[in-house]
Amino acid sequence: MTTSTRNMAATLAAAVALAGPAWAEGELNIYNWGNYTSPELIEKFEKEFDVEVNLDGYDSNEIMLAKVREGSTGYDIVVPSDSTAKIMVDQGLLAEVKPNEMENFGNMNPKWVDVYWDPGRNYTVPWQWGTTAFSVDTEVYDGDINTLALMFEPPEELKGRINMLxxxxxxxxxxxxxxxxxxCNSNMEELRDVTELLMQAKEYWRTMDYATIEKLTSMDVDLSQTWNGAAMRAREQRPTLAYAYPKEGFTGWMDNAAVLKEAPNMENAKLFMNFIMLPENAALISNFARYANGITGSEEFMDEDMKTAPEIVMPDSAPAPDFVEPCPQEVTDLYNRIWTKLKQ
Structure with a gap:
């Protein structure tokens, strides 16, 4: 082999090495909340784009965020909730893939474009949005369910029968x-009061678990703090469940598809972001997960029971959902101390 041939071979080998492993071609690696991704949606995307989708699950924003911060995850798409998406944008963990310049962006409901976690939608696309309150079996407790008192100062019939997230x-x-x-409260007197309330209430809680559907449908508990879509899925198996809209207020949230800055399959990730902004595809997510999405026209493709479900259609009497932005670090540190004490 001549010197020039050896040099050409070395150059080619270097180029191949820089291109990355061959297995990354034609794949998309998604890291999403467990039991939250429509198999029909994935099958449709795989067939349409000849891309193999690999799916892993997590059960909290904190677990996902910790893993992403470690780096080299191999994931392309993650699905952070609004406050976590804000943190990830601010910390430079997401790729600025410009969904607002994609073909299907015009389908996004305008009310979900200028959001606090991603103004103008440079990084994220809606996945699902909903509320967090609780479900209770109305055969076990037949009083007014629209109060947080049921979780913190429960009646006798619910004591020891409660699951908290x-x-x-x-x-x-x-x-x-x-x-x-x-x-985002740093008032020490008020936080001491809240800590005392939580510690007393803990005596009445059976479990603290994200598996709310399973907890309710197995009859392990009669009340569970949960999300509205999970509440609907649980009610389909346990019809006596009802979802509360507490008069004291409840959380509103949106989970968002986002592309990691280090995504190994960047172009496939962009294809997926554009794909889920089509109304019929957004509806596949909602029909499976049982939440609303931020895509106009998707209602036309949704299951009929989604259009009237009490967990999805809030009553006029309910207060507006409370979207909570990330708290300052000093407040988070105070909350961590409360949480550590509560979980001991």
Whole structure:
């Protein structure tokens, strides 16, 4: 082999090495909440674009965020909730893929474009949005369910029959609402009161678990803090369940598809972002997960029961959902201390 031939071979080898592993071709790696991705949606995307989709699951924003911060995850798409999406944008963890310049962006409901976590939608696309409150079996408890008192100062028939989310912001914010205190609260006197409330209420809780559908449908509990879509799925198996709209307030949230800055399959990730902004594809997500989405026209393709479900269609008497932005670090540190004490 001549010197020039050896040099050409070396150059070619270097180019191949820089191109990355061959297995990355034709793949898309999604890291999403568990039991939250429509198999029909994935099958349709795979067939349309000849891309193999690999799916992994997590059960909290904190777990996903910690893994992404470690780096080299191999994932392309993640699905953070609004406050976590804000953190990820601010910390430079997401790719600025410009969904607002994609072909299907015109389908996005205008009310979900200029959102606090991604003004103008340079990074994220709606996945599902909903509320967090609780479901209760109305055969076990037949009183007024629209109050947070059922979780924090429950009647006798619900004591020991309650599941709370293993989610620090949701549990602490619910306690703050019940006491009438502001969110992202650093008032030490008020936080001591909330801590005392939580510690007393814990005596009446059976579990703290994200598996709310399973907890309710197995009859393990009669009340569970949960999300509205999960509440609907649980009611389909346990018809006596009802979803509450507490008078003291409840969380509103949106989960968003986003592309990681280090995504190994960047172009396939962009294809997927554009794909889920088509109304018929957004409807596939909603029909499976049982939440609303942010895509105009998707209602036309939704299951009929989604259009009238009490968990999806809020009554006029319900207060507006409370979207909570990320708290300052000093407040988060205070919450972490409360949470650590509560989980001991």
């Amino acid at each position: 293993s989610d620090m912001p949701e549990v602490i914010n619910a306690a703050l609402r019940y006491r009438g205190y502001d969110r």
